[in-house]
Amino acid sequence: MITIVDYQAGNLTSVRRALDALGIPCRISADPELVRRAECIIFPGVGAAGAAMTVLRARGLDQALAEAFRAGTPILGICLGCQIVLTHSEEDDTDCLNFIPGQTVRFRPTEPALKIPHMGWNEVTTTRPHPLLAHLRPGDQVYFVHSYYPRPDCPEDVFAVCDYGGLFPAAIGRANLFAVQFHAEKSGPLGLQILKNFAEWKPC
C-alpha cells in the first residue's frame, strides 16, 4: 500500500488515478501517524514552497516524513515534492526538509525565447543508473511544469538531467528517497512505468 501525502498542495488525485490504472493499492492521507507507518510514500505537489512547508509543519507531517526517511521507507517526491526535500528553496526563501543537501533555485533564462514556467515535454537523460529509471531510453521525453528546479550539493545525488537553457537536475535521490521534477503521472506510458518501478523498488 502506497500512502500519498496530502498537504493541500495541488491535485493529488491524478497520482491516485495513475496508481489505480496500474492496479497498485494506495490511499491519500494527511495523518502523520499513517505517514510514519507507511510501507511506501509518494510525496507529490504543485504550488509554492513556503505555503507547502507551513502546512507540513502545522500538521506534523515534516517530522513524520523525516522519521519515515530515516527508517528506510521508500519515498518518491514529485514536482514540488522534489524541491522541498532539499535544504532550502529560493521560492519564498523557505527552509525545507533537508533530506538531500542542496538548494531549489529559480530558472534564470539568458535567452529571452525561453519561457518561464518550463512547461511541456522535454527530454531527460540518465546520468547515473537507478532502478526507477531503468526503462528510460535516450531521447525519451516527460512532462514538466515548473519555474524552480532542484540543485543538490553533491553531484552523486543527481540521477537524470534535462536541458532548458542549460542542464538542470530532473531526477535526484539519496538512499530510500527518489524524486522527479517532472510529472510522472502525466508523462504517458513512460511515466506510469516509473511509478510501477517505484512500487516494486526495494532500496538497500
Place this chain on the structure above:
Amino acid sequence: MLSKRIIACLDVRDGKLAKSVRFVNTKDIGDPVAKAREYYEQGLDELVLYDITASSDNRAIMIEVVERVAAQVFIPFSVGGGLRTVEDCRRVLLAGAEKVNVNTAAVQRPELIAEAARAFGSQAVVLSMDVRRAPASEAIPSGYEIVTHGGRAPTGLDALAWARRGEALGAGEIVVNSMDADGTKQGYEITLTRLIAEAVSIPVIASGGGGKPEHLYDVLTEGKADAALVASMLHYGEYTVGAIKAYLAGRGIRVRKMKDEG
C-alpha cells in the same frame, strides 16, 4: 529544448463527441473517452475537451466524461466550455483536468482569468480566443476581432490587445482559434498566430484549419506557435498522431516520439 506539442480537441455535446464545421451543423461522431484513449495510445501530447452542450442540465454529464478520461489518459488535459466562475473551474480540475479553458466568460468578465490564476496558478489557466478578420479600424487596429457565441457575436475587442490583457491578467497559455480557418482544412491562420505569438511571452496554441501535416509544420515554424490543435484530421481517421509527428520530425521539428517508433 521543449518539444512542439500536438493537442487534440474533442468537442463534446451531451457526453458525445461532435465536430463542428464553422461551428454549425455539428455531427455526432462517437465516444469522447474512447477517442481520447486511442489518441493517447498513438502518442498524443495533450488533450482539450470542449463542452458544447447547450443546456446546463447536461453539465453533469461532462464532469463524468472528464472523470472517465482522467482514469484512462495519462497526459495533461484541459477542459473548456461554459466555465463562468472559479467554482466551475474547480469542479473540472477536481474531476481530473490539469487546466481550464476560458473563452466567452472571460470576455464578459476578464477578472475571471485573474481569479482562476490566483486560485489554481497560471499554468492551469488557458485563455481561448475565437478570432475573425475585420476591417482594421481605430478599435480593431490589428484587423482581427474577438468574437463569441460560436462566432456569431462580434465584441469590438482587438485580438492582439485581448491577448496581451489575458497574459497580464494571469493566463498561462493562449489558444488562438481562427473562425475564418476553422473547419476549412485549408491550413491555420499563420499571420494571426504569428502576430499573437510575437506579442506575448506565454505559449500560443494555434487552432482552426488544420487539414494535413504540412499545415502544422507551417504554423509551428512560420506561425511561431508552440503547439497546434488538431481535430477532424484525427477524428475521421485520415491521420494518426504518430503519422503527423513522423512528418514533423522528418522536417526537423522537435516532437515527442513514442517508444515503438524508435
